[in-house]
Amino acid sequence: MGDEQGSIERCSFNVVHKDVVELVKKKMPGDECLFDLAELFKVFGDTTRVKILFALFTAEMCVCDITALLGLTQSAVSHQLRVLKQARLVKCRKEGKMVYYSLDDEHVKQIFDQGLAHISHK
Amino acid sequence: MGDEQGSIERCSFNVVHKDVVELVKKKMPGDECLFDLAELFKVFGDTTRVKILFALFTAEMCVCDITALLGLTQSAVSHQLRVLKQARLVKCRKEGKMVYYSLDDEHVKQIFDQGLAHISHK
DNA sequence: CAATCATATGAATACATGCTCATATGTTAT
DNA sequence: ATAACATATGAGCATGTATTCATATGATTG
Secondary structure (H helix, E strand, O other): OOOOOOOOOOOOOOOOOHHHHHHHHHHOOOHHHHHHHHHHHHHHOOHHHHHHHHHHHHOOEEHHHHHHHHOOOHHHHHHHHHHHHHOOOEEEEEEOOEEEEEEOOOOHHHHHHHHHHHHOOO | OOOOOOOOOOOOOOOOOHHHHHHHHHHOOOHHHHHHHHHHHHHHOOHHHHHHHHHHHHOOEEHHHHHHHHOOOHHHHHHHHHHHHHOOOEEEEEEOOEEEEEEOOOOHHHHHHHHHHHHOOO
16 A cells, blocks of 8 residues: 555556556456467458358368368368367368368357347447 | 269369358358458457457556556557457547547457357367 | 647557468379 | 379468557646
């Protein structure tokens, strides 16, 4: 309990509302958690990956079909599928030479729906 | 109907499962919508912005307090607040020299909750 | 009006990332 | 085995982006 606290004071290095900052700090999840959350959303933050996930909402697909659907290089699709897999958003199943990808998450659909709701002009 | 379709055929430029691709294509939202969705998630895909949003879940805060909370430059915070505002995720209110930011969205909380649920090892 | 303070903004920089090209891996068929 | 095919992977490149520094804007106070 120093003498430099109170409701309103100087800013810059100090804080205007010390109580608020303390309260907020208490309620915040740990840094690692927030970092992981941002990492997850980073995965959603790319058109190609969003398209792939949306496609997999409808059906399991092989790399070849996804490539044709998106009109991209097979390599590009494969790279992005790896990202999605590392984030545990999709899983794959081998059948001969083909690899079939499908969703591996129950939350993505709801996250996307909420995102779409926001986009639809609020 | 031509003679190059069917269930299984060559890949590369053609498609293995033409029916699946067609079905998926039909069910996919338009390109612009998918782009906007990715743009929205891109905003969530940064630790600083995630922290700011989490902070605002608890309380309205001025730039100064957010800066102190995050231990960043005031400039960095201001830049990110602009991004959040452009995405219509936060709104601001002026009071003298201070600017108070608060949430401007009902979906973010649920999106974050779903994201956290995914992270918590499924 | 001059000084101080809170916030915003522009330029520069450092770093991340998505795509392509080339090639590797692994599977099926001849 | 060899060829054809589906997918994965690594390097390189081009683009995007988060931060910092310096400074501008706008408000309050003396």
